[in-house]
Amino acid sequence: MLIHFSKMHGLGNDFMVIDNVTQNIFLNTEQIAALADRNRGIGFDQLLMVEPPYDPDVDFHYRIFNADGSEVQQCGNGARCFGRFIRHKGLSNKNSFRVSTKGGVISIELDKEGLVRVDMGEPVLQPQAIPFKANKQEITYILRAEEQTFLCGAVSMGNPHCIMLVDDVDNAPVDQVGALLTKHERFPEAANIGFLQIVSDQHARLRVFERGVGETQACGSGACAAAVWGMLQERLESPARIELPGGTLEISWQPGQSVFMTGEASHVYDGQIVL
Numbered sequence: 436m437l438i439h440f441s442k443m444h445g446l447g448n449d450f451m452v453i454d455n456v457t458q459n460i461f462l463n464t465e466q467i468a469a470l471a472d473r474n475r476g477i478g479f480d481q482l483l484m485v486e487p488p489y490d491p492d493v494d495f496h497y498r499i500f501n502a503d504g505s506e507v508q509q510c511g512n513g514a515r516c517f518g519r520f521i522r523h524k525g526l527s528n529k530n531s532f533r534v535s536t537k538g539g540v541i542s543i544e545l546d547k548e549g550l551v552r553v554d555m556g557e558p559v560l561q562p563q564a565i566p567f568k569a570n571k572q573e574i575t576y577i578l579r580a581e582e583q584t585f586l587c588g589a590v591s592m593g594n595p596h597c598i599m600l601v602d603d604v605d606n607a608p609v610d611q612v613g614a615l616l617t618k619h620e621r622f623p624e625a626a627n628i629g630f631l632q633i634v635s636d637q638h639a640r641l642r643v644f645e646r647g648v649g650e651t652q653a654c655g656s657g658a659c660a661a662a663v664w665g666m667l668q669e670r671l672e673s674p675a676r677i678e679l680p681g682g683t684l685e686i687s688w689q690p691g692q693s694v695f696m697t698g699e700a701s702h703v704y705d706g707q708i709v710l
C-alpha cells in the first residue's frame with residue numbers, strides 16, 4: 436500500500452496527515468503505532484485523516500488517532516493543521532469549513548495573517564458527559580491516587596481533560612503525575628492531564644501529558660479546557676494567552692458559548708511511504 440501524506444505541526448505538536456478524500460487508506464492500531472515510532476517510523480503525536488463528509492451539513496470529516504493507535508474525539512492543534520492541509524492539497528478553495536469529528540462539529544477559519552481560528556464548540560462540564568465519575572458537577576474535584584491528593588478540574592472539549600494548578604510549570608512533575616492520573620479510574624475513557632500556571636489575568640502557562648502519547652510540545656484542546664477552567668475560577672479573563680512549551684495560543688470564551696482558539700499551523704514536508 437502506497438500512502439501519500441504530509442508532515443505538519445501546530446506549535447510542535449506534530450502530525451502525519453493523510454488525504455482520504457482522494458486516497459482510500461485503512462490503517463490498524465499496530466500500523467499507526469509503528470508509523471508513529473520516532474526511531475523506526477515517521478514519528479508523530481497524532482495521525483490525522485481528512486475524509487469526505489458523512490453529513491451534508493459539513494465540508495469534511497476529521498479522524499484523529501493518538502501515537503498508540505487509539506482513535507480519539509478531538510485534536511485542537513490538529514484542527515488548525517487540518518484547515519491548512521485542505522488548502523495545501525486544493526481540496527477546497529473556501530476560507531472556512533465545517534468539519535465533523537467524533538467529539539462534535541467544529542469550524543475552521545483561515546485568516547489573512549496566516550493564523551487559523553477554530554470554533555471548538557462549547558466546553559462540557561457535566562461529569563457524565565466528560566466522562567468523569569462524580570456525584571455532582573463542581574469546578575474543582577479531589578482526585579486521590581497512590582496516597583496523593585490532587586485538586587483538579589474536569590472539562591471535555593470533545594475529549595476529556597483533567598487540569599490542576601501549579602506554582603511553577605517548569606518544575607511540575609508532568610511525566611510522573613501525568614502517567615499516574617491519565618488512566619485514573621474516575622476517567623473511564625482516560626484523560627489528558629494539564630498543569631496550569633496562572634501568570635496574570637490574561638496569561639497562563641500550560642504543559643500537558645496527553646492520553647495515548649505522553650507530554651507533547653502543545654495541546655490545543657488542552658489549552659481550551661485549561662482556559663475555560665481558569666475563567667470559571669475567575670483566575671483568567673477572555674481572551675487569554677496560553678503559553679505552551681511549543682508556542683502560544685489565544686483562547687476566547689464566554690459562558691454558554693463556543694471556545695475559540697487561534698494560532699499557527701505549519702507544513703513541514705510532503706512524503707510517501709509504502710506499507
Ligand SMILES: N[C@@H](CCC[C@H](N)C(=O)O)C(=O)O
Nearest residue numbers: 510511512594646654655656
Ligand atoms: N494534541 C491534541 C489532542 C490529541 C488527542 C488527545 N491526546 C486525546 O487522547 O484526547 C490537541 O491539540 O488538542
